[in-house]
Amino acid sequence: xxxxxxxxxxxxxxxxxxxxxxxxxxxxxxxxxxxxxxxxxxxxxxxxxxxxxxxxxxxxxxxxxxxxxxxxxxxxxxxxxxxxxxxxxxxxxxxxxxxxxxxxxxxxxxx
Amino acid sequence: xxxxxxxxxxxxxxxxxxxxxxxxxxxxxxxxxxxxxxxxxxxxxxxxxxxxxxxxxxxxxxxxxxxxxxxxxxxxxxxxxxxxxxxxxxxxxxxxxxxxxxxxxxxxxxxxx
Numbered sequence: 001x002x003x004x005x006x007x008x009x010x011x012x013x014x015x016x017x018x019x020x021x022x023x024x025x026x027x028x029x030x031x032x033x034x035x036x037x038x039x040x041x042x043x044x045x046x047x048x049x050x051x052x053x054x055x056x057x058x059x060x061x062x063x064x065x066x067x068x069x070x071x072x073x074x075x076x077x078x079x080x081x082x083x084x085x086x087x088x089x090x091x092x093x094x095x096x097x098x099x100x101x102x103x104x105x106x107x108x109x110x111x
Numbered sequence: 112x113x114x115x116x117x118x119x120x121x122x123x124x125x126x127x128x129x130x131x132x133x134x135x136x137x138x139x140x141x142x143x144x145x146x147x148x149x150x151x152x153x154x155x156x157x158x159x160x161x162x163x164x165x166x167x168x169x170x171x172x173x174x175x176x177x178x179x180x181x182x183x184x185x186x187x188x189x190x191x192x193x194x195x196x197x198x199x200x201x202x203x204x205x206x207x208x209x210x211x212x213x214x215x216x217x218x219x220x221x222x223x224x
Contacts, residue, residue: 009151034212043115043201043215044154089153097142097161098169099213101153 012108019077021105023090026071030092034099035064035075039086047075047088077107085109113137117202117216124192124223132187132219134202142205143185144169144213145177147198154201160185192223 013019025033031052036044050057050064050073057064063076073090087106091099115136124130134143141162146154156169160179174196176188185204189196199220205213 041217043203043218045215046212049212091153097144097159097167098156099154100170101155103151103153 010106012110013080014110015080017080019080019107021075021088023073023102024071025092027092027094030094032093033073034091036089037086080109082109115202115204115214115216117219119219121220126192126223128192129190132200134185134216135183136204140204140206144203145187146201148201149198194223197223
């Protein structure tokens with residue numbers, strides 16, 4: 001079936017550098033995408049979302065880019081901090097109620 | 112403001128036993144969801160509810176039942192637990208449809224032996 005997946009399962013980044021987490025999706029009908037952050041032992045936490053009529057959206061230290069041509073999403077985190085250590089999930093929302101989640105990328109911050 | 116609260120946080124069941132997981136939200140959200148998360152995977156939707164008295168099946172509903180008798184509560188039941196239901200269960204709620212900004216509970220770690 002349709003699925004959302006991630007290119008890299010683990011990403012190690014030096015503290016202070018920028019992080020880029022990538023995600024591929026395959027459901028061409030999806031028009032809404034979300035990034036979540038999940039810290040160890042906690043539930044997922046919303047970071048940022050983007051609709052398909054946009055190709056870029058910025059939040060506080062985070063930017064999401066959407067390339068519909070190649071069905072690719074990325075999450076950019078500026079000036080990565082130790083508190084950014086977590087597993088990051090992209091998810092697509094093909095209908096009103098269901099989210100299809102990718103497998104996740106673990107972000108490790110090196111001091 | 113408690114947000115989304117799940118009980119219990121941990122549980123061990125024997126195969127064939129039944130149990131109910133409780134989810135409570137205090138944000139007056141219409142929409143509530145139950146997900147399961149298996150190691151190395153994203154979340155998969157079990158059941159969801161778009162309002163009090165309504166429920167619907169998600170991606171992996173088999174072996175589970177749900178009820179939404181009160182707007183603030185969403186119950187997930189396992190009638191006859193199986194080892195394949197060993198997982199971490201998350202409840203979430205949101206104020207509207209087509210929104211990714213759902214609020215999640217802390218999760219329930221269930222082990223079926």
